[in-house]
Amino acid sequence: MRMSNMFSRTLREAPQGAESKGYEYLLRAGYIKQLGAGIFSLLPLGFKSTKKIENIIREEMDRIGGQEILMPVVNPADLWKESGRYYSIDKELARFKDRVGRDMVLAMTHEEAVTDIARAEIDSYKRLPLFVYQIQTKFRDDPRPRAGLIRVREFTMKDAYSFDRDQEGLEKIYRDNYRAYFRIYDRCGLPSIAVSSDTGMMGGKVAHEYMYLSPIGEDTIIICPHCGYTANRQIAKIYKEYEKEEAKPIEKVETPHAKTIDDLASFLNIDAKKTCKAVFMVGSFINDKTGEEEDKLIAAFIRGDLEVEEAKLQHAAGANSLRPAHEEEIRECGMVPGFASAIGAKGNFITIVDESAAYSSNLVAGANEEGYHYINTNFKRDYDGIVADIASARDGHLCPHCHKPMEAKKGIEIGNIFQLGTKYSEAMNCTFQDETGAQKPVIMGCYGIGVGRLLACLAEEYNDEGGLKMPITVAPYDVHLVSLVKDTEVAEKIYESLLESGIDVLYDDRKESAGVKFADADLIGLPIRITLGNRSLKEGKVEVKLRSTGEITSYDIADLAKEIKEEISKEKAKILDNIVDKNL
RNA sequence: CGGGCAGUAGCGCAGGGGCUAGCGCGUCUGGUUCGGGACCAGAAGGUCGCGGGUUCAAUUCCCGCUUGCCCGACCA
Numbered sequence: 001m002r003m004s005n006m007f008s009r010t011l012r013e014a015p016q017g018a019e020s021k022g023y024e025y026l027l028r029a030g031y032i033k034q035l036g037a038g039i040f041s042l043l044p045l046g047f048k049s050t051k052k053i054e055n056i057i058r059e060e061m062d063r064i065g066g067q068e069i070l071m072p073v074v075n076p077a078d079l080w081k082e083s084g085r086y087y088s089i090d091k092e093l094a095r096f097k098d099r100v101g102r103d104m105v106l107a108m109t110h111e112e113a114v115t116d117i118a119r120a121e122i123d124s125y126k127r128l129p130l131f132v133y134q135i136q137t138k139f140r141d142d143p144r145p146r147a148g149l150i151r152v153r154e155f156t157m158k159d160a161y162s163f164d165r166d167q168e169g170l171e172k173i174y175r176d177n178y179r180a181y182f183r184i185y186d187r188c189g190l191p192s193i194a195v196s197s198d199t200g201m202m203g204g205k206v207a208h209e210y211m212y213l214s215p216i217g218e219d220t221i222i223i224c225p226h227c228g229y230t231a232n233r234q235i236a237k238i239y240k241e242y243e244k245e246e247a248k249p250i251e252k253v254e255t256p257h258a259k260t261i262d263d264l265a266s267f268l269n270i271d272a273k274k275t276c277k278a279v280f281m282v283g284s285f286i287n288d289k290t291g292e293e294e295d296k297l298i299a300a301f302i303r304g305d306l307e308v309e310e311a312k313l314q315h316a317a318g319a320n321s322l323r324p325a326h327e328e329e330i331r332e333c334g335m336v337p338g339f340a341s342a343i344g345a346k347g348n349f350i351t352i353v354d355e356s357a358a359y360s361s362n363l364v365a366g367a368n369e370e371g372y373h374y375i376n377t378n379f380k381r382d383y384d385g386i387v388a389d390i391a392s393a394r395d396g397h398l399c400p401h402c403h404k405p406m407e408a409k410k411g412i413e414i415g416n417i418f419q420l421g422t423k424y425s426e427a428m429n430c431t432f433q434d435e436t437g438a439q440k441p442v443i444m445g446c447y448g449i450g451v452g453r454l455l456a457c458l459a460e461e462y463n464d465e466g467g468l469k470m471p472i473t474v475a476p477y478d479v480h481l482v483s484l485v486k487d488t489e490v491a492e493k494i495y496e497s498l499l500e501s502g503i504d505v506l507y508d509d510r511k512e513s514a515g516v517k518f519a520d521a522d523l524i525g526l527p528i529r530i531t532l533g534n535r536s537l538k539e540g541k542v543e544v545k546l547r548s549t550g551e552i553t554s555y556d557i558a559d560l561a562k563e564i565k566e567e568i569s570k571e572k573a574k575i576l577d578n579i580v581d582k583n584l
Numbered sequence: 585c586g587g588g589c590a591g592u593a594g595c596g597c598a599g600g601g602g603c604u605a606g607c608g609c610g611u612c613u614g615g616u617u618c619g620g621g622a623c624c625a626g627a628a629g630g631u632c633g634c635g636g637g638u639u640c641a642a643u644u645c646c647c648g649c650u651u652g653c654c655c656g657a658c659c660a
Contacts, residue, residue, distance in 0.1 A: 009594095011595060011609095012621070013596045016595090019653090091585095092658085108660080138660095140660080143657080143658050198660095219659095321658090323657080513619090513621075514621095515620040515621045517619090518620045518621080519621045531619075534619085
């Protein structure tokens with residue numbers, strides 16, 4: 001490819017709003033171009049890089065028996081009504097009517113579509129297992145796109161779906177995917193970790209997320225450096241120690257202005273661990289079959305030294321979504337914000353009590369009266385509710401396995417795998433006949449990777465002051481040929497010879513100064529740069545510089561193609577040699 | 585959806601109730617340079633986001649809308 005003919009240009013200055021380095025360079029180097037909030041075009045460089053990533057994904061999916069298909073973005077809404085997600089997913093799912101008034105959706109994932117195909121294809125256990133995947137456009141009307149390709153509304157996703165007759169089969173393909181995902185990230189050169197995760201809107205029980213650790217990440221990951229326990233904060237467990245003692249009689253005390261746990265603890269001169277905190281949310285409960293929606297107050301109680309994790313609370317309550325409760329909604333149930341507990345409360349609300357509060361004795365809790373708290377409150381004796389783990393894991397909390405302090409880190413989710421079970425097969429009647437003639441629901445799994453987000457993470461991981469430093473497995477071209485010579489004939493010949501040797505090369509044949517060409521080469525970040533300069537050319541030599549290390553070597557023109565092929569293999573080996581099978 | 589900021593040339597920005605709306609970079613022409621974003625001379629390029637209001641006069645002030653960014657709610 002000749003740069004004189006390239007569709008995109010580089011930008012000297014970062015466009016407004018590019019706050020992360022990776023995003024800034026992708027824009028400035030001309031990989032991507034924004035069209036709207038969370039909507040991007042891939043320009044030739046970005047598209048070429050994306051294709052390389054996609055092909056790595058393809059190869060790894062094929063390796064574990066995946067068959068590639070392609071499903072439509074536009075789905076009839078009826079399928080989504082069958083699964084219930086037409087109702088349970090809010091505005092993130094884009095809906096519209098076609099010309100005759102049929103409800104349609106833009107698929108944000110393809111469980112419904114693939115299950116519709118599968119229920120027609122699968123009739124007998126002899127047809128199982130099956131495993132399909134696609135690399136396709138998704139639209140999710142995210143309320144807050146941000147950080148370039150990190151969080152977008154339209155994006156390319158590899159989504160795969162497995163169909164098995166039993167849990168053992170599902171677990172096998174799940175393990176295959178677990179390993180394949182690491183191979184994909186490793187081959188792209190992207191550092192990644194797997195963490196146990198929430199199942200969110202996908203449903204199902206077991207799930208893992210793959211994370212690229214980065215300060216610009218929006219997810220919080222809890223990691224135990226001692227035993228290796230890792231989980232998304234949304235589900236991360238912590239080891240809680242309880243102070244169990246003889247229950248003392250409950251007593252009301254005056255605590256003026258002590259509305260927060262800090263105030264209360266210092267006023268009574270006690271540890272926050274001896275208090276019970278109340279958190280009020282309103283949960284939305286949606287009937288999957290009818291779409292009917294009901295709001296209900298959720299009163300959550302937790303020991304004063306801990307925080308409530310909303311995702312856990314939402315699960316414990318069985319709600320579709322949560323929002324903070326208004327003061328009136330709390331008062332309607334007989335509780336007083338700032339001085340609240342479940343003691344003496346009444347009305348239609350759900351009480352969720354964290355283990356920390358349920359199993360500790362003699363805690364200070366609100367008296368539901370302005371300016372008063374109870375001391376020595378005890379779960380079961382004084383109030384009741386559903387006991388669950390709703391505590392939010394924080395940096396320094398103890399590991400549930402080895403009881404040593406854990407760390408909190410920020411990460412970007414670059415993939416996820418779910419054991420769906422029968423959520424969709426049951427809802428959509430996707431069954432098979434077993435040896436005994438019984439109809440059973442197919443056991444499903446689903447597996448996703450955001451391709452554009454992967455590119456964004458790579459740009460984040462591989463850059464310096466000059467621009468991108470793309471790993472050779474995902475760089476748009478392997479080689480950047482920079483010609484500084486007046487005599488274009490020599491440069492053209494070298495370009496031709498590289499092409500003939502099958503080398504993927506970007507040729508800077510523009511009439512620009514050396515500085516401009518070098519700056520652009522650094523910005524675009526191809527792994528190997530060949531410089532043709534007048535001086536070295538006279539001696540029959542050219543200079544080869546590696547973007548990753550800055551290492552410079554001089555080669556005879558006669559050997560150039562051969563030597564470059566060698567350099568390419570070495571660059572590839574640097575990445576591929578690091579692949580270690582990681583098993584679940 | 586709440587809060588904040590912004591929309592002026594391709595990009596980054598300045599300006600300001602009236603006159604020809606500027607600057608840097610980029611672009612075009614000519615010339616000099618030629619291994620790290622060169623220099624000289626000349627030139628092109630703007631419905632100042634859209635609509636309404638105030639005013640003799642609005643790009644500037646006011647209102648509405650819209651688009652984008654940031655924070656939060658949200659997020660497989």
